[in-house]
Amino acid sequence: MKISATAAVIFLLLVAVTLGITYWAGKRNKSVSSHLVASGHISGRQNGVAIAGDFISAATFLGTTGAIALGGFNGFYYAVYIPIAYVLAMLLVAEPLRNLGQFTLGDVLATRFGGLNVRGAIATSSIVLSLIYIVAQFVGAALLIKLLFGIEYWVAAVIIGVLTTIYTLFGGMLATTYIQIVKTAILLFCGVVLVVMVLAKFGWNPLTLFQKAEAATNASNAAAKAAGKPMGPEALEPFRGGALKQWDQFSLILGVTLGVLGLPHVMIRFLTVRDSNAARTSAVTAIWIFAGFLIFMPVLGYGGMLLIEKGRAGIPPGGNMTVPMLSNVLGGDLLLSFVSAVAFATILAALSGLVIATSGAVAHDIYGKLIKQGHVDPTKQLFVARAATLGAVVVSLLIALLVEKQNVAFLATLAITISASANLPALLGTIYWRKATAKGVFWGMIAGLGVAVLMILFSTTFMGASAPVQLTAPGIISIPAGFLVMWLVSMLTQPKGAELDAANSLFDRIRIQAVTGMDPGNPDHLTPAQRVAGH
Amino acid sequence: MPPSTPPGEFNAEQYRALESARKKLVTPLVVLVVVAFWFQQIVTNFTGWMDGAVVAGLSWAYLYAFALFFLVVAVTTQYRRKMAAIEAKYKPSGTGADQ
Numbered sequence: 001m002k003i004s005a006t007a008a009v010i011f012l013l014l015v016a017v018t019l020g021i022t023y024w025a026g027k028r029n030k031s032v033s034s035h036l037v038a039s040g041h042i043s044g045r046q047n048g049v050a051i052a053g054d055f056i057s058a059a060t061f062l063g064t065t066g067a068i069a070l071g072g073f074n075g076f077y078y079a080v081y082i083p084i085a086y087v088l089a090m091l092l093v094a095e096p097l098r099n100l101g102q103f104t105l106g107d108v109l110a111t112r113f114g115g116l117n118v119r120g121a122i123a124t125s126s127i128v129l130s131l132i133y134i135v136a137q138f139v140g141a142a143l144l145i146k147l148l149f150g151i152e153y154w155v156a157a158v159i160i161g162v163l164t165t166i167y168t169l170f171g172g173m174l175a176t177t178y179i180q181i182v183k184t185a186i187l188l189f190c191g192v193v194l195v196v197m198v199l200a201k202f203g204w205n206p207l208t209l210f211q212k213a214e215a216a217t218n219a220s221n222a223a224a225k226a227a228g229k230p231m232g233p234e235a236l237e238p239f240r241g242g243a244l245k246q247w248d249q250f251s252l253i254l255g256v257t258l259g260v261l262g263l264p265h266v267m268i269r270f271l272t273v274r275d276s277n278a279a280r281t282s283a284v285t286a287i288w289i290f291a292g293f294l295i296f297m298p299v300l301g302y303g304g305m306l307l308i309e310k311g312r313a314g315i316p317p318g319g320n321m322t323v324p325m326l327s328n329v330l331g332g333d334l335l336l337s338f339v340s341a342v343a344f345a346t347i348l349a350a351l352s353g354l355v356i357a358t359s360g361a362v363a364h365d366i367y368g369k370l371i372k373q374g375h376v377d378p379t380k381q382l383f384v385a386r387a388a389t390l391g392a393v394v395v396s397l398l399i400a401l402l403v404e405k406q407n408v409a410f411l412a413t414l415a416i417t418i419s420a421s422a423n424l425p426a427l428l429g430t431i432y433w434r435k436a437t438a439k440g441v442f443w444g445m446i447a448g449l450g451v452a453v454l455m456i457l458f459s460t461t462f463m464g465a466s467a468p469v470q471l472t473a474p475g476i477i478s479i480p481a482g483f484l485v486m487w488l489v490s491m492l493t494q495p496k497g498a499e500l501d502a503a504n505s506l507f508d509r510i511r512i513q514a515v516t517g518m519d520p521g522n523p524d525h526l527t528p529a530q531r532v533a534g535h
Numbered sequence: 536m537p538p539s540t541p542p543g544e545f546n547a548e549q550y551r552a553l554e555s556a557r558k559k560l561v562t563p564l565v566v567l568v569v570v571a572f573w574f575q576q577i578v579t580n581f582t583g584w585m586d587g588a589v590v591a592g593l594s595w596a597y598l599y600a601f602a603l604f605f606l607v608v609a610v611t612t613q614y615r616r617k618m619a620a621i622e623a624k625y626k627p628s629g630t631g632a633d634q
Contacts, residue, residue: 073579073596080600083607084572091561091568091614207592214592236594237586238579246580253576280618284611291604298597515554 007149007337014186014341015163018179018348022167025175032381035172036103036360037271042177044278048285050177051269053184055082055260055286056293057137057350058144058320058343059412061187064294066319068301070312072217072233074249075301075319079294081253083287085260090283093261094270096431096514098279101271104357105264105423106365109430112510113438116370121445122426123365126264128449129418130358131396133265134351136411138400141347144320148340153404161397163348168355168389173272176352183345188293190342194323195296197330198303206299210236213302216311232312235302248471252413255475259416262423265357276517300326355392362388410461413473414452421448421478425486431514433490434507440490448482553625560617564610571606575599 033039042050060082067075101107105126106119113119138157145156167175202209213235221231233239240246260266270279304322307329308314315322327339363385368376422445429436429444455474460467471477495503512520578599579585585596 073594073600076597076600077576080575080603081572083604084568087568087607087610088565090611091565207590209592210597211592236588236592236597238596240580240583250576250580257572277622280615284615287607287611291608295601295604511554512550515557516550 004333004337006333007340010337010341011149011344014345017182018163018167018345021178021182022171022175025171025178029170029172029174030382032103032363032378032385034174035382035385036356036364037268038173038177040272040274041174042272044273044281045285046177046181047269047273047278047282049184049289050180050272051086051266051282051286052289052293053180053187053346053349054266054269054353055086055290056184056187056346058141058346060294061191061346062144062320062323062343063318064297065300065304066315066322068298069304069308069315069322070232070319072235072239073237074233074239076298077249077253078256079297081257082260082294083290085257086283086287086290088257089261089266090280090287093267093427093431094279094283095276097267097270097427098273098276099514099517100431100510101268103268103271103364104360105262105267105427106361106369109426109441110369111513112430112436112506113441115438117442118426118438118445119365120370121442122423123361123370125418125422125445125449126361126365127358129415129423130264130354130361131392132411132418133263133415134354134358134392134396135399135403136408136415137347137351137354138396139403139408139411140320141351142400142404144347145344147321148324148343154401157397157400160347160351161393164351164355165390165393167348167352168359168393169386173356176349176356177272179345179352180349183342183349184289186342187346188289190339191293191296191300193335194303194327194330194339195299198299198307198326201303201307209299209302209306212306216306220312235305244470247476248473251471251476252473254479255413255417255420255473258420258424258475258479260419262419262427263416264361264419264423265353268357268360269353355389358392359385359388362391410456410472414456417452417473417475417478418449420475421452421482422446423448424479425482429486429490431510434504435490435494436486437490437493437495437503439493440486440488443489444482444486447485448478451481452478549625553621556621556625557618560614560621564614568606568610571603575603 029035031039060079064075064078067078069075097105097108100111104123106122109122110119138160141160142153142157145151145160146153149156167179171179198209199206202212217232217235221234224231270282273279273282300323304315304326305311308322308325309329315325324336324339324343328336331338363381367384368374368381425444425448426441429441452474455469455471455478456462458467459469459472459474461472494500509520512518579596585599586594588594589598
């Protein structure tokens with residue numbers, strides 16, 4: 001599919017707007033704090049829209065719609081988990097994170113476990129999973145742009161890399177946030193236009209659309225059965241392809257749902273607001289946008305299935321082209337161009353957030369805290385943050401150029417599963433579990449990360465059908481492994497005597513700060529009577 | 536990170552009440568969301584209980600999935616309203632409750 005001059009004009013207009021935002025933000029981006037967390041100056045509502053934009057990415061808007069068009073009800077699983085994951089993030093993580101953190105997830109853990117091992121482990125985990133995520137996004141984005149605009153893969157990758165570098169290097173988190181807000185607004189407008197146009201074709205009744213989708217899949221399955229060919233998933237009923245596929249599906253949803261609560265680029269968004277109240281507003285705003293937008297994904301998916309020429313058979317494998325093809329059917333070149341430009345902006349905004357999260361872990365955790373032991377010159381730290389920004393884009397771009405022909409779909413699954421298996425046990429243990437120890441948290445992270453990576457390496461993804469691990473999504477094993485090892489090692493390394501008193505006092509102090517945002521000061525100032533039962 | 540508050544300004548009783556009220560609000564909501572979501576995952580993924588149609592064009596599986604969207608909106612509304620009331624009652628001044 002090649003796009004006309006209309007697309008080029010809309011595309012250039014959108015790029016001009018984003019560069020304008022970057023120029024404006026660049027004049028304000030003068031410190032490490034502004035570069036990494038916009039100095040905490042983003043309002044709760046604005047941050048909520050940006051958070052929603054981070055997760056209503058190209059994978060959601062294009063991928064989930066395509067998954068519903070091709071896979072029926074099962075595709076909707078990829079929409080339902082998102083608001084659920086964010087409700088859990090709101091209830092369990094968002095506010096404590098705002099009250100305890102400064103720039104990174106490592107700050108939260110370091111409030112309780114001052115040693116370098118724990119900060120080093122969470123920083124490494126954050127950098128590894130963010131880079132994996134960036135590569136996955138880069139490859140997917142470049143392939144999509146190649147398809148949409150009819151340009152070479154490497155050209156698409158370089159354009160994406162250059163624009164992402166400009167946004168993040170000069171505009172930092174402030175530019176990234178406002179670009180994300182603008183993109184979310186345009187994407188939501190685009191989604192509403194498409195939903196209205198689809199419903200107009202089916203008498204404004206979603207149930208009519210659903211009935212026709214069901215009739216279409218029933219007819220194609222009857223024809224496939226008569227011809228002795230495999231039947232496709234039905235439109236409205238869950239598809240269960242045998243025990244292994246069912247467990248794999250369950251494992252994948254477990255990983256992606258819990259993974260949201262530990263993803264650095266998602267969680268650091270809660271550090272861009274001034275207090276826990278604003279963090280709560282951010283989460284609520286994001287969840288309402290998710291609920292209002294994602295509930296209409298089946299309308300677009302089934303609209304695509306019914307309106308695109310040849311139905312499911314006319315949609316290329318993977319389903320990512322469903323929305324662009326549907327746009328072309330409904331609104332011709334103008335709507336297709338608009339949707340393509342929005343998809344492009346979506347990719348750039350999502351990548352920018354990931355790059356900022358990576359540079360934060362490098363500049364603040366690795367350089368500032370591990371190498372410089374906290375005695376760091378702010379100017380040098382800002383330089384390191386910008387160098388890390390550039391490094392993250394260049395490394396990801398080079399890997400993306402090398403793996404063009406490889407199937408890298410597993411990378412996104414691996415990244416979010418590492419988040420659920422390594423980062424989440426550490427975060428929850430630090431915030432909520434009195435008996436957690438530094439060694440327990442450290443080894444829990446190593447176990448979660450190690451099991452997730454090993455399971456992917458020994459799975460059918462790498463070793464073919466005879467692989468020892470038949471699951472392609474490791475979450476169902478690696479997540480419990482992370483929690484179990486943290487529990488076991490913590491129980492084996494419980495402090496005694498004066499160390500126990502100090503650990504309890506520190507935990508009380510962390511709890512107070514996590515709940516109120518107020519540091520009660522030196523734990524020695526708390527008498528036993530003032531201590532509060534742990535949770 | 537919010538600035539440190541001198542130990543003298545910390546009121547343990549006030550904090551204990553805040554933490555307890557927060558726990559009483561958050562725990563049932565977490566349990567509700569987790570049970571509702573994973574029950575849907577298990578029932579639709581491993582059984583055929585939700586395969587039938589509620590009305591023409593709407594399966595039980597879809598009805599349940601749509602209901603989860605309304606659940607999250609209800610939970611966030613409830614949480615926001617009740618936390619505001621809890622903080623107004625218990626939270627120390629200058630810690631964000633009134634902002």
